[in-house]
Amino acid sequence: MKPQTSSLDTKYARLQELLRGCGSVVVALSGGLDSSFLLYAAVNALGPEKVVAAIGVSPSLATSEYEAAVAFAQHQGLASGNIIQLETEEIADPNYAGNPPNRCYFCKAELYTKLSELAEERSDAVVCDGANASDIGDFRPGMKAAAERSVRSPLLEAELSKDEIRELARGFGLDIWDKPASACLASRIPYGSEVTIKKLRQIEEAEAFLRSLGFRQLRVRHHGEIARIELETADMQRVVANGLGAQIEDKFRQIGFLYTAIDVTGFRSGKMNRAVEGTNND
Numbered sequence: 001m002k003p004q005t006s007s008l009d010t011k012y013a014r015l016q017e018l019l020r021g022c023g024s025v026v027v028a029l030s031g032g033l034d035s036s037f038l039l040y041a042a043v044n045a046l047g048p049e050k051v052v053a054a055i056g057v058s059p060s061l062a063t064s065e066y067e068a069a070v071a072f073a074q075h076q077g078l079a080s081g082n083i084i085q086l087e088t089e090e091i092a093d094p095n096y097a098g099n100p101p102n103r104c105y106f107c108k109a110e111l112y113t114k115l116s117e118l119a120e121e122r123s124d125a126v127v128c129d130g131a132n133a134s135d136i137g138d139f140r141p142g143m144k145a146a147a148e149r150s151v152r153s154p155l156l157e158a159e160l161s162k163d164e165i166r167e168l169a170r171g172f173g174l175d176i177w178d179k180p181a182s183a184c185l186a187s188r189i190p191y192g193s194e195v196t197i198k199k200l201r202q203i204e205e206a207e208a209f210l211r212s213l214g215f216r217q218l219r220v221r222h223h224g225e226i227a228r229i230e231l232e233t234a235d236m237q238r239v240v241a242n243g244l245g246a247q248i249e250d251k252f253r254q255i256g257f258l259y260t261a262i263d264v265t266g267f268r269s270g271k272m273n274r275a276v277e278g279t280n281n282d
Contacts (some may be wrong), residue, residue: 008168012041015158019045022126022152026119028111029053030061031069032182034130034162037169038155039076042128048077052122056088056111059200060184064208072176086114091195099195101141103186108142112149127151134162180217189222202255209251213244217267225258230267 019025019042027039042051053073057066066085073083088110090096096106112127119125129146131153146153155165169177185200199222206220206227215235221228229248231239239245239262252260 008164008171011158011160011164012168015041015154015160016045018152018154018157019128022046022128022154024050024052024123024125026052026054026115026122026125026127028115028127028129028151029055029069029073030130030182031055031065031067031072032130033169033176033179034132034155034165036069036072036130036176036179037165037174038128038130039073040169040172040174041154043076043078048079048082050125051076051078052082052084052118052125053078054084054086054115054118056114057085058088059091059197060107060186060195062185062204062207064211065182084118086111086118088114091197097195099186099189099191099193101139101191103141103191103195105141105145107184107186108145109148112145112151115151116149129153131156132162132165133159188219193222193224198256202257205255206252206257209255210248213248219267221263227252227255227257227260228263229260230263230265233266236262236264236266 024046025042027035027042029035029039039051039053053069053076055061055066055069055073070083070085088107090107090110093106093110096103096110112129115127119127127149129151131140131143131146132155135143135156143153160168166177185203186195188203189195189199203220203222207218210218210220210229210231215231217232218235219230221230239248249260
């Protein structure tokens with residue numbers, strides 16, 4: 001099945017052209033929609049033998065996301081030698097662990113430096129990430145690290161937005177088309193509050209528990225003894241209607257949160273950036 005919109009057909013054709021022009025690629029695969037779709041497009045443009053799926057593995061990557069990334073790459077026909085797990089050590093960098101507003105820069109600098117080394121070993125393959133047109137105008141310090149290391153963003157170059165990527169993925173029958181927005185676990189920690197392995201594990205366990213209850217689009221923000229849950233509006237109503245509050249609070253206490261709160265404004269990706277932007281828009 002193919003997407004029906006002619007404008008999307010044109011953009012997808014442009015994406016294929018860009019990827020073929022690379023010759024061979026190393027795709028920075030996070031397990032999210034954007035990088036997964038880029039991997040799919042790269043395999044279709046170049047063949048699986050000329051595509052490497054590189055997964056940066058660190059405490060800030062949830063186990064479920066890692067497993068999803070590996071499974072998706074395998075489903076695209078990549079041989080085991082073309083699915084690479086790279087251990088990244090950004091949490092050992094005080095610039096990252098201190099959690100400044102540009103924390104993402106130091107994380108991506110670590111990842112893309114290692115990916116560039118990998119690309120050189122693979123006959124100078126081109127390193128590509130999943131940045132797209134919807135990322136323009138958002139606070140994305142990681143894009144600076146990418147530019148400094150000549151990382152390409154084919155989805156952005158083809159002017160594909162997040163919604164268009166979802167539509168294309170759906171049209172091609174990919175089950176990732178409706179995958180909820182995802183970000184690294186460190187994004188749940190307020191700027192200025194230290195990023196630690198313990199906090200990341202608490203966040204991962206808390207979010208996994210909420211998903212086990214059937215919630216899909218969510219965040220658990222870590223505020224020391226307080227866990228602030230972001231859910232979609234309908235899901236907030238479900239917590240009350242189904243009496244899930246006590247169950248959630250009990251589990252979160254076991255995880256290490258003394259108090260649990262639900263954010264009344266609901267889920268919004270990038271909400272932590274308000275502290276940087278000084279605005280309610282994100």
